[in-house]
């Protein structure tokens with residue numbers, strides 16, 4: 531009886547594994563080395579990732595989802611996607627792409643997701659910004675970590691964007707007034723982990739034209755100074771990450787407390803905003819005073835060499851707070 535149950539159990543398990551692994555997957559008709567699967571819309575999702583290819587092949591018109599990630603592709607030739615009117619999702623990340631041409635994305639006017647991070651594209655590769663022009667439906671764009679120059683494409687006409695992950699160019703009037711048209715842009719990731727771009731100073735002008743942002747990642751950007759008013763008009767801001775800006779210190783972000791009450795802040799991340807071997811730090815009332823006027827639920831202060839929290843400082847925290855993370859500090 532017992533043995534039978536075990537056997538049954540294995541039989542069921544095998545069946546499930548079998549189904550998950552092989553369900554509907556088959557070698558694509560056009561390129562047998564890539565794997566196809568039918569999507570809900572009865573179109574094809576093509577997995578051509580990690581196959582060491584150097585040239586983007588032509589795909590048939592019935593593909594909806596294509597991953598070409600992690601290959602050795604160097605350029606996106608003119609018109610290579612021109613038959614792919616149904617394509618919604620395109621992953622070109624982790625290639626060696628350094629060339630985009632004016633008609634690289636021709637035909638992709640239904641594309642919703644373009645992932646082209648970890649390549650070698652610089653804004654000089656195309657004579658103008660027309661390269662992105664067909665992508666009128668784009669909602670998600672990840673262009674992080676490209677080339678040694680930061681990208682300065684003008685993508686303000688991609689008005690359906692919801693998520694933008696890009697390396698910001700300090701000092702250029704990049705996010706100018708035309709970016710106001712991106713009314714659906716709620717998720718902005720400018721984090722500087724590629725180490726290629728930096729943004730030392732934040733001013734009220736920096737995000738002036740992104741009033742709809744809810745999620746803002748500014749980690750590892752070598753920010754030194756944040757002026758009062760930088761976040762004030764971000765009324766919808768719920769998540770702010772300033773972690774890993776090691777020259778910022780508690781004093782450097784003292785100004786954000788004036789701004790946060792007029793946002794919708796819920797999560798504030800300030801991990802490691804001091805140097806690893808800096809002097810021990812103290813948290814004063816004046817650092818967090820105005821947070822009482824917010825509805826914040828999480829504050830992260832890990833790895834800040836924090837030794838002392840001044841008496842009364844914690845009572846400045848709002849009642850809505852559910853999580854205060856203070857790991858890896860120097861409390862005595």
Ligand SMILES: *[C@@H]1O[C@H](CO)[C@@H](O)[C@H](O)[C@H]1NC(C)=O
Nearest residue numbers: 580581582583584585601602
């Ligand atoms: C990729 O292709 C190149 C030649 O085109 C070859 O030298 C290299 O070994 C291949 N790499 C893998 C992982 O197959």
Ligand SMILES: *[C@@H]1O[C@H](CO)[C@@H](O)[C@H](O)[C@H]1NC(C)=O
Nearest residue numbers: 575576577595596597618619
């Ligand atoms: C497309 O396929 C990738 C895997 O190749 C998957 O991660 C992604 O969720 C798919 N996207 C859609 C919209 O089906």
Ligand SMILES: *[C@@H]1O[C@H](CO)[C@@H](O)[C@H](O)[C@H]1NC(C)=O
Nearest residue numbers: 626627628629650651652677
């Ligand atoms: C990046 O592209 C430039 C040409 O624009 C080339 O000289 C360089 O070798 C490329 N780097 C890598 C890592 O492929």
Ligand SMILES: *[C@@H]1O[C@H](CO)[C@@H](O)[C@H](O)[C@H]1NC(C)=O
Nearest residue numbers: 684685686687703704706708
């Ligand atoms: C960016 O493009 C928009 C139109 O698409 C244009 O109005 C604006 O002047 C451009 N900005 C820059 C800095 O070239």
Ligand SMILES: *[C@@H]1O[C@H](CO)[C@@H](O)[C@H](O)[C@H]1NC(C)=O
Nearest residue numbers: 688689690691711712713714
């Ligand atoms: C933003 O999203 C809404 C609803 O999802 C959509 O109707 C609208 O066309 C989108 N674009 C702009 C620019 O508002």
Ligand SMILES: *[C@@H]1O[C@H](CO)[C@@H](O)[C@H](O)[C@H]1NC(C)=O
Nearest residue numbers: 648649650675676723724725
């Ligand atoms: C950036 O891209 C390069 C290759 O172009 C890669 O070696 C590096 O790990 C990437 N950095 C990040 C933070 O993803």
